[in-house]
Amino acid sequence: MIEPSTHLRDKYAIAGAGHSRLGKVPGVSAQGLLEEAMLNALDDAGLTTRDVDGLICRGPDEIYTFHQIMGERLGIDAGFSTTLTNGGASQVMGVALAAMAIDAGMASCALVGYGRDNWSRVHANKENHMRGSGRPQQMYGMEFGPEFGYYGAIAAHGFGAQRHMHDYGTTREQFGAISLAFRKHALNNPDAVMQKPLTMEDYLNGRMIVEPFSLFDCSLQTDAAGAVIVTSAERAKDLRQKPVLIKGFGTGNNISGWFNGDNMTHTGAIQSGQTAYAMAGVGPEDIDYAQIYDCFTYMVLVQLEDYGFCKKGEGGEFVASGALDLDGALPTNTSGGQLSEAHVEGMLQVVEGVRQLQGIYGPERQVPNAEIGLVSGHGGNTVCESTLILGAA
Template sequence: MSNISGRYAVAGIKASDVDGFITNQPLNDAHRSYAVRMANMARMHPNYATDLALGGATPIAMVQNAVMAIEAGMANTVMCVHARKRGTPDPSPGNPIRHGDEHWEEPWGHFSAVANHAFAAQRHMYEFGTTSEDLAHVAVATRKHACMNNNATMRKPMTIADHQASRFICEPLRLFDCALESDGGGAVIVTSAERARDFPKKPVAILGMGQHHPHFSLMDAPSLTTLGGKKSSELAYKMAGLNPKDMNFAEIYDCFTITTMITLEDYGFCKKGEGKDFVKNGRIEVGGELPVNTHGGLLSQAHIEGMLHVTEAVRQLRGNEVEPERQVKNAKAGIVSGHGGSLCMHASLILGAL
């Protein structure tokens, strides 16, 4: 609710000005018509409302659904809110949302996100010679950005040696390869270009978007080193009329360091298998060739299932809304990724400055 009231204040609007509402299903207390419930609590009476459950692809899918609702004439101004409570105990009385494959995989010990992504990391290492120390460069760069972010959880600098000294969680992934568990939320408002001109804040354009979901169970995945991001990003680039070289930054879903590396490859920033070299020598830091996760990402800012990746991209493109030391200079376009489930769901979003 605090995110909703905050968006009203920033956008200079009232609840009655919002006629569309999209949110995420709670992880530990699934509801029917949850978006309608939340809209009612916020004193909204939307013409369009829905809640989504695509894991880490949900925040981007919210924006995409908002665009479609506006284009279809079902709404004019849509609020997208995503919140998560995982850092502290959740008092909700309900049951966790189901994965759908519990009976087939969990009895054999395959029941966690880190196990899923450890499979991908092992395969990337087997196919391309990637090492744990290569993954460390992703974690170190992300932490460097978090240290510049006053709203980040982890603000203690990290070295390659620190990463390598952290314990294994599920080999080959170490503690510092894994995202945080966090409480928090974020929100954005999507509206038409015409209406956006009346808002007090500088708007940001939605240039391109895509989704691709190549499998459901990890056991059915056609590949563990090329994921849905390849097709999803191709759709977004085509819609935007842009290519990877046009991106001034990338906010990449980083539940694990291997996810960042694979997505950078899938998004065309380097060839498949070259991610281990692409992430080195400051290339993905602010001031480098492609700043990645300029806010600290899930690894070091907070794990809100990627919603803060979207809000960070908006702030970067508006300019002068983040700490000066982590502002990407002359940012005109950026890409945001969302990744969910057993490496099975993916959504892409390209935003541009106006």
């Protein structure tokens, strides 16, 4: 029996956030992009690399001990440092781990970030493009998959989408509503990669990739990085930027497998959310906006259900109601998300979650009266989830 923990509530804060150039950024490595984001985050807080004694990061998965490479490049020794390997759940988890490490006396000021040169890597040669990813062959399953022509995260998530459509009558138009909502947000974000409006007709005419997903159900392939700085709420008060409190966090890992039980329609977000809500002392009704991990449209829909923003099976109706718009019931992925801004496996959603509470945006992008936000991370082999609840100081 896991007991709820509340002693970390509001004790640690995000003191700064930054991102790199986004999109097609040729001639810069994943490490270089992450440095750009980290330096921007440090500038945001009014700190330098000399102030950092914790480093949690992630880069392209084939690079071994990425944090050590980053430490060397930044000239940082750290009390606490590691590379995470929970896929898209790693980045939100990195923020949680930073708070835990500081609480345990292993660091005082931690940089958390993720950089990837995915566009440059994937498009660099035809063979990688054919595989749809820059991952080395060893990272794929060697049996019970490839021999049946089973490739890519798109197919795994597609299974979940298909089963959800079967069980609850969810439709492709409802998935499309998610793409359209995030594209609208991207049009108010000058850094977002996608800058053209998207219509339902465009969505439905999109090239089918792995059914039920077409082109517009899929997140972008981009070069990009994001980073944040985690320190004590007390110290953050004296820094340049308005601090953003870490109210709660959680994780949930259905590592018995995506195919097991009903895991593909009842995700790790259920436990992850409950843990985070308990720590923060809030519920879904208190959340003013959300940044939800959107590798594929379906994952947004199912996570919204699993976080309790609507009932199980009603995610389709919820997203089609306009709820995700800036003036909707739950403004979601206000930067455009991974579907329309850039794909850094959730790190840019942490950055956007923070900035909404720094209050730095104009009315076209700012969620009015935002005080509490939820950020989600999802990934690994589709089964790991992490959740962060942020609050205004």
